[in-house]
Amino acid sequence: MSKSAKQKSTRGNAASAELLSEREMRKIIEDVLRLARSTGAEETEVHVDEVAEALTRFANNAIHQNVAEHGLTVSIRTVVEGRTARATTNRIDEDSLRSTIDASLSLAHSQPKDPRLLPLPGKQHYRGVHRFVRETAAHTPQERARTVRHACDLAVKRGQNAAGIFASGQTQTAMGNSRGLFATYRETHSEFSITVQENSAASWAKANAASVRDFDPQKLAEHASDKAHRATNAQELAPGRYTVILEPAAVLDLVGFLFYDFSATALADKRSCLNDRMGKQVFGKNVTIADDVYHPLQLGAPFDGEGMPRERVLLVDRGVPKNLVYARATAKAARKKPTGHGFALPNEYGEAPMNLVFAGGNSSLEEMIASTERGLLVTRLWYIREVDPYEKIMTGMTRDGLFLVEQGRVASAVRNFRFNQSILEMLRNVELLGPAVRATGEEAFEMVVPAMKVRDFHFSEVTKF
Amino acid sequence: MGRSVPTGSGQVLRPYFLRDKIHDFMWDLCTHALDTARLRGATYGDVRVMHLRQRDLTTKNGQVGTLAQSESIGLGIRVLANGAWGFASTDRLTRDGVAACAAQAVAIGKASALAKRSDVVMVPEDAHVDSWQSAFRKDPFEIPLETQLELLLAADAEMQRVKGVTLTETDLQFRKIDSWFASSIGSRIHQRKMISGCGVTATSFQNDEIQKRSYPNSFGGQHALQGYELVDSLDLLRHAPQVAEEAVALHSAAQCPQKTGTLILGGSQLGLQIHESVGHPIELDRVLGQEANFAGTSFLTLDQLDKLRYGSDIVNVVADARVEHGPGLGTFAYDDEGVPAQCTDIIKDGQFRGYLSNRETAHLIGLKRSSGTMRTESWNRLPIIRMTNISLKPGKWRLDDLIADTGDAILMETNRSWSIDDRRYQFQFSTEVAWEIKGGKKARMLKNPSYSGITTEFWNSCDAICNGESWTLWGTPNCGKGQPMQTMGTGHGASPARFRNVRIGAAFSKS
Numbered sequence: 021m022s023k024s025a026k027q028k029s030t031r032g033n034a035a036s037a038e039l040l041s042e043r044e045m046r047k048i049i050e051d052v053l054r055l056a057r058s059t060g061a062e063e064t065e066v067h068v069d070e071v072a073e074a075l076t077r078f079a080n081n082a083i084h085q086n087v088a089e090h091g092l093t094v095s096i097r098t099v100v101e102g103r104t105a106r107a108t109t110n111r112i113d114e115d116s117l118r119s120t121i122d123a124s125l126s127l128a129h130s131q132p133k134d135p136r137l138l139p140l141p142g143k144q145h146y147r148g149v150h151r152f153v154r155e156t157a158a159h160t161p162q163e164r165a166r167t168v169r170h171a172c173d174l175a176v177k178r179g180q181n182a183a184g185i186f187a188s189g190q191t192q193t194a195m196g197n198s199r200g201l202f203a204t205y206r207e208t209h210s211e212f213s214i215t216v217q218e219n220s221a222a223s224w225a226k227a228n229a230a231s232v233r234d235f236d237p238q239k240l241a242e243h244a245s246d247k248a249h250r251a252t253n254a255q256e257l258a259p260g261r262y263t264v265i266l267e268p269a270a271v272l273d274l275v276g277f278l279f280y281d282f283s284a285t286a287l288a289d290k291r292s293c294l295n296d297r298m299g300k301q302v303f304g305k306n307v308t309i310a311d312d313v314y315h316p317l318q319l320g321a322p323f324d325g326e327g328m329p330r331e332r333v334l335l336v337d338r339g340v341p342k343n344l345v346y347a348r349a350t351a352k353a354a355r356k357k358p359t360g361h362g363f364a365l366p367n368e369y370g371e372a373p374m375n376l377v378f379a380g381g382n383s384s385l386e387e388m389i390a391s392t393e394r395g396l397l398v399t400r401l402w403y404i405r406e407v408d409p410y411e412k413i414m415t416g417m418t419r420d421g422l423f424l425v426e427q428g429r430v431a432s433a434v435r436n437f438r439f440n441q442s443i444l445e446m447l448r449n450v451e452l453l454g455p456a457v458r459a460t461g462e463e464a465f466e467m468v469v470p471a472m473k474v475r476d477f478h479f480s481e482v483t484k485f
Numbered sequence: 486m487g488r489s490v491p492t493g494s495g496q497v498l499r500p501y502f503l504r505d506k507i508h509d510f511m512w513d514l515c516t517h518a519l520d521t522a523r524l525r526g527a528t529y530g531d532v533r534v535m536h537l538r539q540r541d542l543t544t545k546n547g548q549v550g551t552l553a554q555s556e557s558i559g560l561g562i563r564v565l566a567n568g569a570w571g572f573a574s575t576d577r578l579t580r581d582g583v584a585a586c587a588a589q590a591v592a593i594g595k596a597s598a599l600a601k602r603s604d605v606v607m608v609p610e611d612a613h614v615d616s617w618q619s620a621f622r623k624d625p626f627e628i629p630l631e632t633q634l635e636l637l638l639a640a641d642a643e644m645q646r647v648k649g650v651t652l653t654e655t656d657l658q659f660r661k662i663d664s665w666f667a668s669s670i671g672s673r674i675h676q677r678k679m680i681s682g683c684g685v686t687a688t689s690f691q692n693d694e695i696q697k698r699s700y701p702n703s704f705g706g707q708h709a710l711q712g713y714e715l716v717d718s719l720d721l722l723r724h725a726p727q728v729a730e731e732a733v734a735l736h737s738a739a740q741c742p743q744k745t746g747t748l749i750l751g752g753s754q755l756g757l758q759i760h761e762s763v764g765h766p767i768e769l770d771r772v773l774g775q776e777a778n779f780a781g782t783s784f785l786t787l788d789q790l791d792k793l794r795y796g797s798d799i800v801n802v803v804a805d806a807r808v809e810h811g812p813g814l815g816t817f818a819y820d821d822e823g824v825p826a827q828c829t830d831i832i833k834d835g836q837f838r839g840y841l842s843n844r845e846t847a848h849l850i851g852l853k854r855s856s857g858t859m860r861t862e863s864w865n866r867l868p869i870i871r872m873t874n875i876s877l878k879p880g881k882w883r884l885d886d887l888i889a890d891t892g893d894a895i896l897m898e899t900n901r902s903w904s905i906d907d908r909r910y911q912f913q914f915s916t917e918v919a920w921e922i923k924g925g926k927k928a929r930m931l932k933n934p935s936y937s938g939i940t941t942e943f944w945n946s947c948d949a950i951c952n953g954e955s956w957t958l959w960g961t962p963n964c965g966k967g968q969p970m971q972t973m974g975t976g977h978g979a980s981p982a983r984f985r986n987v988r989i990g991a992a993f994s995k996s
Binding site: 073074075076077078079080081082083084085086087088089090091092093095104105106107108109110111123126127128130131132134136160161162164165166168169172181183184185187213214215217222224260261289290291295296366367368402403404405406407408409410413415416417419420436438440462478480481482483484485 | 545570994
C-alpha cells in the first residue's frame with residue numbers, strides 16, 4: 021500500500037515536491053491501525069511526517085552548496101499489557117509497516133510494566149492555524165539563485181565577502197490512534213541569512229517566516245553589509261560588567277535556554293532552575309513570558325506529540341514564574357490539566373514549551389542607544405552553553421558586530437567578548453524593552469522576543485578579533 | 486580504472502554484493518541515477534544509497550525512558566552541472582524515483598551556476614571497487630532487549646541507592662549503517678559500520694545547587710565503532726555507585742579557585758579540547774570561508790601552514806581514519822567521496838602541518854590528492870569536510886608519575902560545558918569535577934571547575950603527556966556542522982596531559 025502515494029509525492033523536477041494529501045496521510049494511518057489490530061497490540065498510535073526542503077548555500081560571493089530533500093517517515097507506538105515502545109521507518113510498503121509494528125511490539129514486550137502508563141487519548145478538537153503558503157512551497161532553485169546573486173553582487177561591489185543561506189520548504193505531520201484521535205498540520209517556511217565580511221570584521225542578518233514574501237533578502241544583505249563596514253577597526257576593551265543593548269537575535273539565543281526549565285518533568289527531576297522558585301519574584305517586573313503557538317508570529321502545530329491540543333500558558337507574570345507546561349502523565353501526577361506540550365512517547369523528558377512569546381515594550385533600538393551613557397550594542401551571541409544549571413549561568417561569545425556606545429551614540433567597533441552571565445540575574449536587570457518580534461538565531465529555536473537594554477552584563481574575557 | 490585492495494583490518498567481505506540481490510538492487514539504483522545525471526548534462530556525479538538502523542534505550546529514576554528503534558533508507562546524488570554543484574535526495578527507491586531525483590540534482594546544479602564565480606575543480610582520485618565492514622564481536626541488535634534493559638535498570642538502581650541522588654539516568658545506543666557509494670569515475674564501494682555507545686549519570690540537587698557525575702563520559706558516555714563488546718568492557722554496573730557518590734560529594738566540596746596555575750586534564754576532557762581547538766580549525770572548508778555564516782571560520786589561515794608553532798615540542802596530532810588507529814567514530818575504509826582512509830600529520834613536534842581537505846579544496850593548499858575527510862550523516866545530506874579521528878599521540882609519562890612530578894595543580898575530569906569563538910581562538914571549558922594536586926598527591930575534591938585560554942597559547946603550555954597506558958580513543962557522537970545541520974561522530978585519542986599557566990575558574994568569577 022501507499023506506494024502510489026510515494027510515487028505522487030516526488031515530481032522529480034527542480035521545484036519542491038508535492039506533499040501527500042490529507043486523505044493519503046489518513047490512509048497510511050488507517051492501514052497501520054488495521055495491520056496492528058491483527059498483531060496483539062492493545063492500542064496503537066501512528067505519526068506520519070513528511071518533509072520537502074531545499075536550501076541554497078553561498079560563500080565567497082558564490083553558491084557552493086545547493087540541496088533538496090524529500091522524505092516521509094512513519095512512526096508507530098504500540099501498547100501491550102501496560103508496556104509501550106516506538107519503532108520508526110521510512111518504508112511504507114505493507115511488509116515494512118508490518119515489520120515496524122512487530123519491532124514496536126517486541127521492544128514493548130522486553131520491559132517491565134509501567135504502572136504510570138495512561139490509555140491513549142480519544143478524539144480531540146483543535147484550533148485551526150493557517151501557515152501554508154503555496155508560493156513558498158513552489159519556490160524554485162532558480163529563484164533562490166537569483167536572489168543570492170543579487171546579495172553577492174552587492175558584497176562584490178562594496179569589496180566585501182558574503183556567505184549565507186536561502187532555504188524554503190514545506191512539512192506536514194499527521195497522527196492518529198486506535199481510540200479515534202486524528203490530527204493533521206502542514207506549514208511552509210523560508211529562511212534567509214547572510215554574513216558579510218570586510219577585512220577581519222563581519223556582520224550578520226537573518227529572517228525566518230512561513231512565507232518567502234515576509235522578508236526582503238536584499239534589505240537583509242544591505243543591513244549586514246553596512247554593519248560589517250562599521251565593524252571594522254575594532255578596539256579592545258577590558259572585560260568587566262557593561263550595560264548591553266541586546267538585539268532580538270542575541271536575546272533569543274540566550275533566553276532560549278530557559279525553555280526546558282518550564283517543564284513539569286524538569287521540576288519533578290529537580291533539574292530546573294525554577295525548583296523552589298515558582299511563585300517568587302525571580303525576574304524583573306517588566307518580564308512576562310507565555311507559550312503561545314497561536315501567536316501570529318509563531319509557527320508550529322496546534323497539538324503535541326500525544327495529540328493533545330496546545331494551550332496558551334502564561335509562564336511568567338511580571339517577573340513571577342506562575343505556571344508550567346504538562347504532558348498527560350505529568351498532569352495526572354500533579355493533578356493538573358495537560359497543556360498540550362508533551363513529546364511523543366516514550367521519552368524521559370516529558371514536555372516543554374516550544375513557542376515562547378516575551379511581552380515587549382515600546383523602546384526602539386535607537387532610543388536604547390540614545391539613553392546609554394556607556395555600553396555595548398550586541399548583534400548576536402555564539403556557542404552558548406550552560407555553566408551552572410541552577411543559577412542558569414551561561415557562557416558564550418559575542419559575534420558579528422559588537423559596538424561601543426558612548427554618550428548616546430555608537431562610537432566604535434569592539435573586539436568580541438566571552439560572557440559568563442546568569443540568565444536569572446540578566447532578567448532582573450532589564451531596563452528597557454523593544455517591541456517583541458519573531459527572532460531567529462543559531463542557538464535556540466525561533467521565538468517572539470524584544471530587544472533588551474540590560475545593566476551589569478558580565479563579560480569575563482576578550483578574544484583576538 | 487584502478488582497483489583497490491581492501492584494507493587489512495576489519496572484516497573484508499568478499500564481493501558478496503555482486504551476487505546478493507539486495508546489493509544488486511542498490512548498485513542498479515546507483516547506476517541508474519548516475520546515468521540519468523549524465524544524460525541530463527552532469528559532468529560528474531556521485532551517489533550514496535544508505536540504510537541506517539538505530540536502537541535507543543534509556544532509563545531514568547529506575548524506569549524505562551526511551552525505548553525505540555528506527556530505520557531509514559534512501560538515496561542522495563551530488564552532481565556537477567555547468568561547473569556548479571547540485572544535490573538531491575529521495576526515499577523513493579524505484580528506477581523512476583531515483584531518475585527524478587538525479588534530474589532534480591542536475592537542475593539544481595544548473596541553478597547554482599547562475600551564481601558561480603568559477604567552475605569547481607577536483608583533484609584526481611582513482612576508482613575503487615571494494616567492500617568493507619567494521620569489526621565487531623557481538624552484534625548489539627542480536628543481544629536480547631531484556632538483557633540490555635536489565636543492565637541499564639541494574640546500573641540505575643545502583644545509583645538510586647546512594648542517599649542524596651535526585652536523578653539517575655542511563656543509556657544505550659546502537660547504530661548499523663550500510664552505504665553503497667558509486668561515482669561517475671567508476672567507484673563502487675559498500676561499507677557497513679556498527680556503532681555502540683553507553684553511559685550512566687547521577688545528578689544531585691541540594692541547597693540551591695545542581696551537581697552531576699557521569700561515566701565513562703558525559704553527554705551519553707563513550708561511543709565507538711564496536712559492537713556490544715564495548716558495553717561489556719565499560720562495566721557500567723561496577724562504576725555506577727562511585728558516580729552517584731561523587732555527585733553527592735560535590736555539594737560539600739570546596740569551590741574551584743580562580744587563579745592562573747597548572748592544569749592536568751583527564752583524557753575525555755582533553756579529547757573534547759582537541760575536538761574544539763584543533764579539529765574544527767583545521768577543516769579546510771571553514772578556513773576557506775565556506776562555513777562563515779554558520780559554524781564560523783578559522784584562525785588557521787593558509788599562510789600559517791608549516792609556519793605556525795601550534796604547540797610545544799611534545800604536541801603531535803594526527804587525523805587518522807585508518808582502521809589501525811582504532812575503532813573510533815572517525816574510522817572508515819573510504820570517505821563519502823570515495824577516497825581511501827588516510828593518516829595526516831596535523832601538528833608534528835609542535836609545528837602546524839596539515840588541514841582536513843576534500844577533492845575540491847586539496848589543490849588550494851598544493852595537494853595532489855584529498856586527505857579523505859568528506860562525510861555525510863545520512864542519505865539526505867551532502868557530504869562535507871569532517872573530522873575523522875583527530876588524536877593527540879601519547880607521550881612518555883605514567884599518570885601516577887606525572888601527578889607525583891607536579892607540585893600544585895588542579896586535575897579536571899569529565900566535561901560539563903564547552904564553548905569557543907567562531908575563529909577558534911578563545912575557549913572556555915568546565916568539567917564535572919576537579920581534584921586538587923598538592924605536593925605531588927591527589928588531594929581534596931573541588932566543585933564547579935573551569936578553565937579558559939587562547940588556543941595556541943594553551944597548546945604551547947603543554948609540558949607533559951601521559952603514555953599509551955592511559956590513552957583512549959574517545960568518541961564524540963554529537964558534532965554539528967553544515968546547513969542543513971548534520972550531526973557526525975568523531976574520534977579523539979588522548980591521554981591525560983599537563984598545561985602550565987592556565988587561567989582557572991573564570992566561569993564563576995563575579996567581576
